[in-house]
Amino acid sequence: MFGQKGLELIKELNRTPDVLPPFNDDVIRQVLEEMNALFEQNRMDLDKEKDANYAGVHVRHASLERNRRCLLAYLYNRINKIRQMRWEFGSIIPPEIKYNMCEPEVQWFNNYNKILATYMRGIGNKHGLNLTLDRQPPKELYIEVRCLEDYGEYEMDNGDVVTLRKGNMYLLPRGPCEQLIRQGILQHITD
Amino acid sequence: METRFKHSYCPNYFSLEDILATQERVLCKVEKSVHGLGCLDQSTENEDLVVGTTLQLPFWLAFPLSQTRVRVVSVELPKIYKEAFREVLTADASIVDLSKLGRYFYEFGSHLTKLNHRDSSAINTMLMNAFKDRLRVLIDWAQNLCTDISKVQRLDTLEKELYLEGFKARKELIAWLSEGSSKMCASEMVVNHKKRKRAVVDI
Numbered sequence: 504m505f506g507q508k509g510l511e512l513i514k515e516l517n518r519t520p521d522v523l524p525p526f527n528d529d530v531i532r533q534v535l536e537e538m539n540a541l542f543e544q545n546r547m548d549l550d551k552e553k554d555a556n557y558a559g560v561h562v563r564h565a566s567l568e569r570n571r572r573c574l575l576a577y578l579y580n581r582i583n584k585i586r587q588m589r590w591e592f593g594s595i596i597p598p599e600i601k602y603n604m605c606e607p608e609v610q611w612f613n614n615y616n617k618i619l620a621t622y623m624r625g626i627g628n629k630h631g632l633n634l635t636l637d638r639q640p641p642k643e644l645y646i647e648v649r650c651l652e653d654y655g656e657y658e659m660d661n662g663d664v665v666t667l668r669k670g671n672m673y674l675l676p677r678g679p680c681e682q683l684i685r686q687g688i689l690q691h692i693t694d
Numbered sequence: 695m696e697t698r699f700k701h702s703y704c705p706n707y708f709s710l711e712d713i714l715a716t717q718e719r720v721l722c723k724v725e726k727s728v729h730g731l732g733c734l735d736q737s738t739e740n741e742d743l744v745v746g747t748t749l750q751l752p753f754w755l756a757f758p759l760s761q762t763r764v765r766v767v768s769v770e771l772p773k774i775y776k777e778a779f780r781e782v783l784t785a786d787a788s789i790v791d792l793s794k795l796g797r798y799f800y801e802f803g804s805h806l807t808k809l810n811h812r813d814s815s816a817i818n819t820m821l822m823n824a825f826k827d828r829l830r831v832l833i834d835w836a837q838n839l840c841t842d843i844s845k846v847q848r849l850d851t852l853e854k855e856l857y858l859e860g861f862k863a864r865k866e867l868i869a870w871l872s873e874g875s876s877k878m879c880a881s882e883m884v885v886n887h888k889k890r891k892r893a894v895v896d897i
Contacts, residue, residue, distance in 0.1 A: 504733075504734065504752075505755075506752070506754070506755075510713070510714075510717060513710055513713050513714060514714070516710055517710045517711075517714060521882070521883065521886045522886065522887070522890065548729075556729050556730075557726075557764070558726050558727065558728040558729070558743075558759075558762075558766045559728050559729045559730055559731050561758065561759055561762055561766060562728060562731055562734070562755065562759065562766075564758075565754065565755050565758045565759065566755065569754050569755070572707060572713065573713060575707070575708065576707070576708045576709070576710060576713055579708040580708060580710060587883065588883060590881075591881035591882070591883040591884055592881075592883065592884060592887075597887065599887075599891070600887070638878075639878060642874075646878075680878075681878055684878045684879065684880060685878070685880055685881045685884065686880065686881075686884055687880035687881075687884040687885060687888055690880075691877055691878045691879065693873060693877045
């Protein structure tokens with residue numbers, strides 16, 4: 504049956520909606536091979552110009568389009584996920600995830616990073632504005648946080664350096680904390 | 695914030711759900727012999743598909759073949775969209791176990807209406823009414839944080855996503871009412887990523 508390999512890719516993505524599965528270049532190659540074979544066969548059939556071949560050409564053409572759709576959807580949905588990661592993990596993604604990306608995807612991520620950074624520098628009356636901060640309206644300047652992992656030294660905007668150790672609590676300015684909270688290094692404590 | 699719920703399947707070329715829904719198989723009857731593609735029908739060893747053979751084809755293949763100038767196959771409606779089942783759903787849709795009828799009941803059904811079958815409009819109306827009937831129960835579950843797994847398992851994929859989205863919204867509302875919006879938390883992807891990481895370390 505045609506289109507099975509392409510479907511495999513889609514199923515793989517659908518099974519894991521929250522994580523990025525390893526880039527499956529092996530199956531992609533197989534799909535492309537199938538498409539090449541289908542195309543060649545169609546070309547040969549059309550050259551013969553026999554009416555008996557009419558239905559077969561249709562079958563193969565539909566399979567070609569299906570395969571194309573599966574491949575494009577696979578790539579597109581992965582890119583979407585990678586874009587979402589830029590907003591959730593920040594500009595540096597963990598090496599385990601990066602390992603699952605293929606070379607063009609890493610390049611795409613770096614380019615997206617650059618475009619976003621350029622845009623964020625350009626807005627806010629030329630002072631720049633970090634769009635990933637203040638996703639909720641800030642209510643206080645300092646917040647209480649608990650550190651969840653040994654992060655080491657962290658330098659804040661005003662030049663102060665704090666050493667973040669696992670299990671300790673800190674009272675820190677809200678701005679620099681937000682990124683770390685989103686990355687799961689700090690935990691915001693409210694009572 | 696991007697939402698996880700990707701609606702509007704039908705015109706969405708890249709939608710995973712739509713690709714999976716069009717993979718559902720339909721019973722087709724061959725009207726014009728297909729040269730050299732006997733392999734599509736696993737029950738014969740013929741080299742060609744001969745006129746009159748019936749076989750199961752995925753919808754994405756059956757649909758274009760039924761729309762060609764000289765029709766290659768004619769598609770028969772699946773049992774669950776035929777009149778007998780339509781009557782069951784019209785009687786009381788909310789108690790039917792849709793997940794048993796097919797994981798993409800609405801999605802696949804709306805694709806079937808494109809076949810220009812004489813029942814197309816009846817299917818359309820039935821799908822809409824069934825959805826309306828069931829939606830009321832669904833909202834009720836989401837609003838009251840129903841966590842009964844057996845109930846949720848009876849939903850079709852579209853309904854399940856709606857339910858989970860409603861459930862999440864309700865929980866967020868409760869959190870907002872009790873502690874306001876100032877609390878910041880780790881993003882969802884990060885949390886999931888950490889969970890996985892820890893599992894790996896444990897092994």
